[in-house]
Amino acid sequence: MGQWYKSGSPWIWLTSGAVSLSLIAVIGLLGLIAWRGLVYFWPSTIYQFDVTQPNGITEQVIGEIYERDSIPAQRLRDNGQVIAPDVEEVESILIKTGNREFVELDFRWILADTITKQQAHPDLVIFERNKNGNFYGYIDSVVVDGQLKTGDNATKLAALEQSLARVELLNEQADELQSGNINHINYQLEGLRLEQRRLELENKLTPAVLADIEQQRTELGNEYLVHEKRLFELRAETKRDKVQVRDMRGEIVELSLSSILAVHLPNQMGIFAKIGHWLSAMASFVVDDPREANTEGGVFPAIFGTIFMVLLMAVIVTPFGVVAAIYLHEYAKKGTVTKFIRIAVINLAGVPSVVYGVFGLGFFVYILGGSIDELFYPEASPSPVFGSPGVLWSALTLAILTLPVVIVSTEEGLSRIPISLRQGSLALGATQAETLWKVVIPMASPAIMTGLILAVARAAGEVAPLMLVGVVKMAPALPIDGNFPFIHVERKFMHLGFHIYDVGFQSPNVEAARPLVFASSFLLVTVIIGLNMTAIGIRNYLREKYRSLEH
Template identity: 60%
Template sequence: MKKWFQAGDPWVWLIASAVSLCLIAVIGLVLFIASKGLVYFWPSDLYEFKVENNQSKIHTVIGEIYDKKMVPALQLREAGYEIPKNMEKVQQILVKTGNREFVDLDFRWLIETQIKSQKKVPELIVLTRVTNGNFYGYPLYFEINGKRTEFNSLDDLNVLIDRATTLNNKALSLQKSEISSINYQIESIRLKQRSLEIKQTLTTVKKVDFKNKTNALKEKIVSFEQQLFEFNHLADRDYFFVKDMRGEVVRLSVANILKAQQPNKMDVIQKSIGWFKGVYEFVSSDPREANTEGGVFPAIFGTVFMVLLMAVIVTPLGVVTAIYLHEYAPKNMVTKMIRISVINLSGVPSIVYGVFGLGFFVYILGGSIDSLFYPEVAPGSMFGSPGVLWSALTLAILTLPVVIVSTEEGLSRIPMSLRQSSLALGATKFETLWRIVIPMASPAIMTGLILAVARAAGEVAPLMLVGVVKLAPSLPLDMNFPYIHLERKFMHLGFHIFDVGFQSPNVEAARPLVYATSFLLITVIIGLNLAAIHVRNKLRRKFKDLEI
């Protein structure tokens, strides 16, 4: 036993056990988040409950079961509910009832003792809408172009939904492309005119030319707006009538319906197809209803775009700094202090970087750029307000120590004999660095980049100060010159999780979206890291023979 301890085997087993426990904990956490989030997209069965309230009146509740829990009977008795004395615990069922415009809450708790009947009715339908969330009820009939048509099957409704969706997409595309582009051109002309006015070089001829161009663009907008109104009018042609749980017949515009399902009639294969469609819609569509409905595509795009921009900025800065410290800087007290400062920067709270980015990048640097190059935007701002560029720069400074330390470690692993051999053959020091040292240190550089991306993608606190917003009206990338707009604000998956989880007015509806978005953020980070790891492994194989 003594020899076994002296050989160090217990410590090997201890470390291996600790690593295994960490892996199991991480995998378990990811699976837990995935199970809580991905189940949100599964078409749930609909139930019709007959519930008796405290006044002994029976009313109908239609919805899908969201959660169940056991609560002490004493707690319910104190809340005023009549619970049999022989019961110690009572089951509560959380039901999503939707129909937000007709009921106070689209979620309600039902007590087991008040439920007189519970059944799955095949005819029940769930309608996913653009506004006011889901609608549950019994389908009755259509009103197509003013004519009443009986409801026969879900296919009839899907035909009308597809027609309205196509028209709505055309209207949205017209608004986001042609009309938005013309408005952008009008604003550009206004800024050019304002710039000439500031420089006092605006002539009457140029003023008339600007006015003519603006009027021509406004005429185009009028024609496009007429098409927009026509699309909206055609989309709002048909109506669908449904009987809700109150027994009232409700008239719903088909243009406001995104999807219709009768989950009680669906088998496992049909529900699986519906699940995949739901996941696709989640990652490809825009958010709705204060981010509690819809998708997260702008947040995905903003996260990836900002991280890639940060990587482009931090990599050359970190590599150049590491090369100078390791290859050129003298080995004295100043260099030691710089290294200590770089290492200590890794422990600075991220919110401090956010305050620094807001004060230096946004107000000082951005404000100076506006005053020097864009005085015509005053009293507004171009770069003097939070945007994706300042967010990327702030996170680049935050992750810079990681890249510097990793690159220096890679440089220190390269034998001095290789440098001396290159210099002996007549190469300059720069050529030696560029052609031998940096390529061989590239795996270490990629390791630092991987760590930087992993941290930057999950940071939220500094971004709240320097560019991220709850809902961005447009992406940082579009078809308007210069096509990449680094001054714009953007959405981020991390901030989306914070907003939905803690700022949402509808907590129950937001909870599964928090899990789904969290799992998506983990997936994005893993995807970015796997891409960097693939590049690093290729570089390692390429320079494997030269490593020690």
């Protein structure tokens, strides 16, 4: 036993056990997040409940079962409810009822004992809308161009789907017109306003120049009116058709098809239809814009903003980190100053991220951005251009935050390169700069990529500094569009990490937001893994490419 202890085997087993437990914990956590997030998109069965109220009146409730819980019977007795003496726990069911404009809450708890009847009627329909959440009920009739379409449920569904396809096409045309021609004209009009203001500040606004600007403004205004008229016509066309629905109150409600995004009958779906709907719902979550205070719709702007900011950060931090590491390792003299700099770099890695956010807000946004506005954009005053939080300042802030990681990793890679390679290159007549560029840096590139991987992994999940230097709850436009200069690094952006915080802790509808927190968290982890796997693939390629030089 003593010999086995001295051999070090216990420590090997202890280490392997700790690593295994850590892997199990990480995989279990990811599995829990994936399950709670992905199950949200599965089409749930819609039930019709007959619920007996304390006053004896029977109420009809239509909705989806979200959660089940057990409540101590004594708690209900304390609240004045009549519960049998021999009952210790009562099952409570959380039901999503939708129809937000007609009920106080679209989520409600119902005691299982008060449910006298529960059925999943095959004709129950979910109307997914662009506002006020889902609507549940039975299709009574469809109004197409003023004509009432009735008949069996299949006939009404066919008419409804045909009308919805028409509305979807009209909405696509309207959105394309608004985001294309109208947005471009607005951008040009704003450019003319700024140009006129700049010429006024420079005392170069002559009557001829002003007349030319006014002529361009008039032409753009006339063109805008044409597109605006067409936009109003398209929006009016989307409101032509309607569907009449009988809700859980037994009343007929008329819904405009312009507010309906999709219609589902989950009670009629088979397993393959449900899988198809599940995949379609996940795809929509990835590519659609958010709605209803981020509790409905998708997260595409947040995905785009996260990836764009991380890539911009990587472009900034890599050259600065590599240059700093090369100077410290190859050029700087071994002395007190160099040692102090290395200690400072290592200590920077332990500074809380929110401190970097405060620094970025104070230096990048107010000082650097304000100076840029004063020098190059005086005509925009008092509205800031670069003097307000934006994606550029967020990328720079996170670049400083992750800079120590890149420096340390690159230095370690440089220290592993044999001195004989440097000496051989110098002996053949190459200069030190040529040796660095042609021999040392290529061989250190896997270590540089390792530092970049660590930097991306940390930056993609940071939220606290971004809240100060650029991220917002809802960004009106992406940092990239069709207007010159096409990449607008001064704009604010959405981020998946902040989206999770906003939905989880700032949402007015907690029950609706809860599954989205898990779905967004799983998506953020997937994005980080995707970025890291790309960088790891590049690193492995570089490592194999320069492996022969190490020997």
